Amino acid sequence: MxxxxxxxxxxxxxxxxxxxxxxxxxxxxxxxxxxxxxxxxxxxxxxxxxxxxxxxxxxxxxxxxxxxxxxTLNDTPILVPRNDALARMRVKRGEALADGIMDSAIVVRMERIRPPEKQEQGNIDMHNLAVTRALAHIAGQLGQREWCEGSSITLADLALVSALAYLDLRQPERDWRSTHPNLAAWFSRLSARPSVQTSLAG
Ligand SMILES: N[C@@H](CCC(=O)N[C@@H](CS)C(=O)NCC(=O)O)C(=O)O
Structure with a gap:
């Protein structure tokens, strides 16, 4: 493929x-x-x-x-729970939350590359606020746990890594690590995984 x-x-x-x-x-x-x-x-x-x-x-x-x-192509690992409807929903909800951060960060990016006089500050502020709220929510839910959901890596973790890496790329001024040290530690640990290293290398 x-x-x-x-x-x-x-x-x-x-x-x-x-x-x-x-x-x-x-x-x-x-x-x-x-x-x-x-x-x-x-x-x-x-x-x-x-x-x-x-x-x-x-x-x-x-x-x-x-x-x-x-x-669904293999079970090593299963990233989206298959039989437990509530567990499945939680993982997909985590993915949706991370995707929402990406969506809002992209709106902000698209605004910022327009000529200054055409940028809509209200739109930028609204989407930045959505990202800020989502990060606070995620950090609060995560606490000191190892994974976003359950006891092993899931799609929710991979989506969140992708969202945070995008914030680092497009909003380096957003100091989410100081605001959410637990999220920073989690991201640092996840970033050491070979998959993340490969994806960040290009
Ligand atoms: N909801 C879609 C969003 C995909 C999306 O918007 N991708 C962007 C790149 S980040 C894209 O292809 N935009 C069209 C473009 O860049 O012209 C998904 O999850 O795959």
């Missing part, structure tokens, strides 16, 4: 982390939609990354669908 993406997209990082954590053989191709000739336009009508192309040509998007599908 082939994953089309870019090294800056947090959604792509999440999809890559799922593939890497589960040791699923794949080819990673950097081919962002910012390139008019990107192959993503011929496989995903939305023209968005990540797009996962299976060997039979089936294209899967978007990142929650990719993650959910890839997780």
């Amino acid at each position: 082939k994953l089309i993406g870019s090294n800056t997209s947090p959604y792509v990082r999440k999809a890559r982390l799922v593939l890497l954590e589960k040791s699923i053989p794949h080819t990673y191709v950097v081919d962002p939609p910012s390139e008019p000739a990107s192959q993503v336009y011929s496989v995903n009508p939305l023209g968005r990354i990540p797009a996962l192309i299976l060997d039979d040509g089936t294209c899967i998007f978007d990142s929650p669908v990719i993650a959910d599908y890839v997780d």
Whole structure:
């Protein structure tokens, strides 16, 4: 299978982390939609990354669908609980929260690259506040636990790593480590995993 993406997209990082954590053989191709000739336009009508192309040509998007599908390919590890409905919901809710941080951080990024006179400060503030609230909520829930949900790594952890790495990339001025030292320690530990190291290396 082939994953089309870019090294800056947090959604792509999440999809890559799922593939890497589960040791699923794949080819990673950097081919962002910012390139008019990107192959993503011929496989995903939305023209968005990540797009996962299976060997039979089936294209899967978007990142929650990719993650959910890839997780079913083997059990090592199971990243989305399968039989416990409440546990499954919690992991997917954690993913949604991290995805929401990505969504808001991207809105802020898109505003900030517009000419200053065209930037909507109200929109920037609203989305930054959503990120701030989400981080506080996550840090409060995490406490000193090792994983976001349950007793082993899940998709919620991989999504959160991707969201935090994106904040570091696009909002380096946001000092979330000082505000949430427990989250900082958690992120530092997760960042040492080979999957995260590989994804951060490009
Ligand atoms: N909800 C989608 C969001 C995907 C998305 O918005 N990807 C961005 C890159 S971060 C994209 O492809 N944008 C189109 C563009 O860059 O032109 C997912 O989870 O996969």
